[in-house]
Amino acid sequence: MKRGLTKELVLELSQRKKDPQWMRNLRLRALEIYQELPLPSYGPDLSGLDIDNIATYVEPKTAMVESWEEVPAEIRNTFEKLGIPQAEREGLAGVGAQYDSELVYHNIKQQIAAAGVVYLPMEEAVKSQQMIKVNGKKQRIATVVRSHFMKLVPPADHKFAALHAAVWSGGSFVYVPEKVAVEIPLQSYFRFNAPAAGQFEHTLIIVEEDADLHFIEGCSAPRYNVANLHAGCVELYVGKNARLKYSTVESWSKNMYNLNTKRVTVAAGGRVEWVTGSFGSCVSMLYPMSILAGEGARAEYTGVTFAGEGQTLDTGLKIVHAAPKTCSFVDARSLAKDGGSCTYRSKVKILKGAKGAKSFADCKSLMLDNKSRSDTVPLVEVSEPSAEVGHEAAVGKIGEREVYYLMSRGLSEIQARALIVRGFTDDVSKELPVEYAMEMNNLITMEMEGNT
Amino acid sequence: MKKRGASLARETLFSVQDLHVTTETREILHGVSVEVKAGETVVLLGPNGAGKSTLASAVMGAPGLKVTSGKMMFDGTDITEMPVDERARAGIFMAWQAPVEIPGVNVSEVLLAVGECVPGYRQLLATYTKTLELSPFILQRELNVGLSGGEKKKLEILQMMALAPKLAILDETDSGLDVDAARTVSRAVRDYQKEQGTALLIVTHNARILQELTVDKVYVLVDGKVAKTGDGKLIEKIEKDGFSGMKLVMEDTSEEEG
Structure with a gap:
């Protein structure tokens, strides 16, 4: 039934x-x-x-x-x-x-x-x-x-x-x-x-x-x-x-x-x-959405997404610039491991009349192995000629040289990788109260240890 | 608590025995033997492409390098197959020729992760930072990110001092250092060695880092083989005459080797 x-x-x-x-x-x-x-x-x-x-x-x-x-x-x-x-x-x-x-x-x-x-x-x-x-x-x-x-x-x-x-x-x-x-x-x-x-x-x-x-x-x-x-x-x-x-x-x-x-x-x-x-x-x-309705309104987004085995995390944001001099800044980080899949999906819309609006997005993905997947789907719609819009995206892999460098200081491979990943997500940790930042770091370390 | 540095007794701390090392494509070291006694300062010279940095990297256990024959002994243990992190924890340190930038990670995090809580550790770090004429804020900066070439090299030495290895390999630490910085580093390394009894294996092109040090032994590497060995005086001779003829010398008197 x-x-x-x-x-x-x-x-x-x-x-x-x-x-x-x-x-x-x-x-x-x-x-x-x-x-x-x-x-x-x-x-x-x-x-x-x-x-x-x-x-x-x-x-x-x-x-x-x-x-x-x-x-x-x-x-x-x-x-x-x-x-x-x-x-x-x-x-x-x-x-x-x-x-x-x-x-x-x-x-x-x-x-x-x-x-x-x-x-x-x-x-x-x-x-x-x-x-x-x-x-x-x-x-x-x-x-x-x-x-x-x-x-x-x-x-x-x-x-x-x-x-x-x-x-x-x-x-x-x-x-x-x-x-x-x-x-x-x-x-x-x-x-x-x-x-x-x-x-x-x-x-x-x-x-x-x-x-x-x-x-x-x-x-x-x-x-x-x-x-x-x-x-x-x-x-x-x-x-x-x-x-x-x-x-x-x-x-x-x-x-x-x-x-x-x-x-x-x-x-x-x-x-x-x-x-x-x-x-x-x-x-x-x-996809948290920000509607910048009044002049000079501002949105900032700092986010990290971590997809491990069997996970599909489709995250991102929407921003509507509906007034003059509105601005938005995006710093998005994603990590994929053990076949996990991360998609960064965003939509920035600048309406006509949003004179001098500014939007800048920087999204970085780190893949921790060859099985994992990372996609970026940024959408930008600009109907206001005086607006400035920027988008940067980078997909990378965890560098073996970085891992080796840290290991040459005596860190184990897991420690080295976790430290690099934590460094990669540092922008988010910095924004959180210390106890949350610590818990997030613990989570990352646990995810890193997860299937190793 | 970890015993900082090595004992003063001059016994063999480290040796490379008839080492053959290949990269993915070709053999770089064709049977090299090197010996470093506890607390000694040993210098590795040689023209570009002789295999000096390959040897340094092989000692540290770099990925991509394969030891096809021969062995490396450290402190009585065969380390030929030992993973890099274990070598580091056993007491081998390498100051990188080109230190790697790691965003979001700072020096203190790395040092704390290695985790020996020597009493007064922070104070010690502060002192070494000063000795090297580095900004006290460098410990909180992202590792090697946005640092000048000179700062990076000094930071490598700072890490050496903090980790108190028994053997430190300095791979072209002096390249990229101006005259004053090279003197500062040379002095710092000298004082540190005096204090801790650290053995040094120094790869250098311009010998600037040696100005304050007393060199015990020199190996000249040419085409992946030891072409000549000698004491500190050999450096002056090479500075005057260059490496020309070294290979011939080796071929003629190969029994000199080792």
């Missing part, structure tokens, strides 16, 4: 979430769109995804394993190597809700709440009656959510955006008021105890004029889900002269289809900085 996604299932989910009417309607409308839309016509093969039985990916019960023993040994070893305490490991691995981070989180919440910053679980935000000032207008959080939720990423964007809108669960709402700079990075890490977190989670962040925030999504520990589809959605609103740095270090278990959608709109003088480290999954399709 095939188990497609049904209205009943969506309604049941909506009921359990105690959704307001508008949200229930949104879910149902998205469900219809989902049924109609075809699978993406480009990119990696998704045939391993059991689309006819998509409901089995959605039912919350299947998103969790019952006990630590059911988590595959490979994942458990990784937690041990990363030195994560047992209590946290279980939470991160998706075993029930045993990791209670509420204590850690509570202190941070108090600090930032004093400055008027709001950091709520998405489900709470949908209903919150708390007043905040957005675009100079005082309104309830619930109202703000309603006018922003799935507006940047409409459900009709693609099939998995529609799926997300229909069955989303978990995630965070963040609001930073005008002129407030949040000193410490906010981390979604603290929220892993939510059931089914990290599967269809929705992140909505609003950074008001002149405000500043660094948000860190995910964690370098591999999250293991029995239901192996991740279709999250991230919607970011960056106000005038505001800055948002959005960092992601993700390491999925290798049975995961990671089909995430992220989008930001940046007002005049504002700035978004994407920092991403993509590890794990069997297939990833990730």
